Amino acid sequence: QSVLTQPPSVSGAPGQRVTISCTGSSSNFGTGYDVHWFQHLPGTAPKLLIYGNSNRPSGVPDRFSGSKSGTSASLAITGLQAEDEADYYCQSYDTSLSGYVFGTGTKVTVL
Amino acid sequence: QVQLQESGPGLVKPSETLSLTCAVSGHSIRSDYYWGWIRQSPGKGLEWIGSVYHSGSTYYNPSLKSRVTISVHTSRNQFSLKLTSVSAADTAVYYCARHFGWGQGTYYVDYWGQGTLVTVSS
Numbered sequence: 001q002s003v004l005t006q007p008p009s010v011s012g013a014p015g016q017r018v019t020i021s022c023t024g025s026s027s028n029f030g031t032g033y034d035v036h037w038f039q040h041l042p043g044t045a046p047k048l049l050i051y052g053n054s055n056r057p058s059g060v061p062d063r064f065s066g067s068k069s070g071t072s073a074s075l076a077i078t079g080l081q082a083e084d085e086a087d088y089y090c091q092s093y094d095t096s097l098s099g100y101v102f103g104t105g106t107k108v109t110v111l
Numbered sequence: 112q113v114q115l116q117e118s119g120p121g122l123v124k125p126s127e128t129l130s131l132t133c134a135v136s137g138h139s140i141r142s143d144y145y146w147g148w149i150r151q152s153p154g155k156g157l158e159w160i161g162s163v164y165h166s167g168s169t170y171y172n173p174s175l176k177s178r179v180t181i182s183v184h185t186s187r188n189q190f191s192l193k194l195t196s197v198s199a200a201d202t203a204v205y206y207c208a209r210h211f212g213w214g215q216g217t218y219y220v221d222y223w224g225q226g227t228l229v230t231v232s233s
Contacts, residue, residue: 036219045115046206046223057221089157093218099172100147100210100218102157 004103011109020106022073022090033093035073040087113138115224129194133207145212152203
């Protein structure tokens with residue numbers, strides 16, 4: 001039931017910059033609800049990376065940054081490191097569901 | 112540090128009830144947060160199931176509402192999920208989570224459990 005659309009995969013060499021897009025609709029981003037991002041390594045608890053479009057929780061490196069405009073959002077990872085290889089998901093709130101919605105997920109591969 | 116740990120049977124028979132518990136440590140479940148269940152299956156991606164506040168107020172995904180009950184157990188610092196009449200489509204990794212929500216001005220999950228795989232099969 002993923003309502004937010006992400007590319008299945010992105011890749012980059014160490015040190016490079018990669019971006020992950022997240023496309024929503026009028027019932028989530030378009031209504032003004034924020035985008036949030038989390039990182040997931042299979043078998044572990046997902047980790048919050050960005051909340052409120054562009055805010056980093058304490059302990060998250062500033063290599064991670066987020067933005068939102070209209071019905072689209074993006075996560076950027078600069079200075080890509082091997083430890084960044086993981087699945088990344090966006091998340092928001094949707095008025096048609098009156099609940100939480102998630103992105104389809106993007107696998108980041110460090111070449 | 113907030114920690115959440117799911118527990119429950121890993122195998123449930125079709126038409127029976129799936130029951131999971133989430134133990135919260137490092138934080139009181141009586142605090143001003145919501146506590147929710149989210150699942151991930153290969154066919155449907157991540158899906159919010161529902162949430163509960165320590166007062167007992169509940170919020171459910173409309174697509175699952177008729178089969179879901181989420182309860183909070185403040186004395187044990189736990190909350191639980193019951194999903195009735197399960198089928199193979201309910202096979203998924205189930206996560207419990209802490210999040211912000213209704214009346215708080217923002218809606219995001221800040222802590223997750225590691226997840227537990229529940230398979231529905233006879």
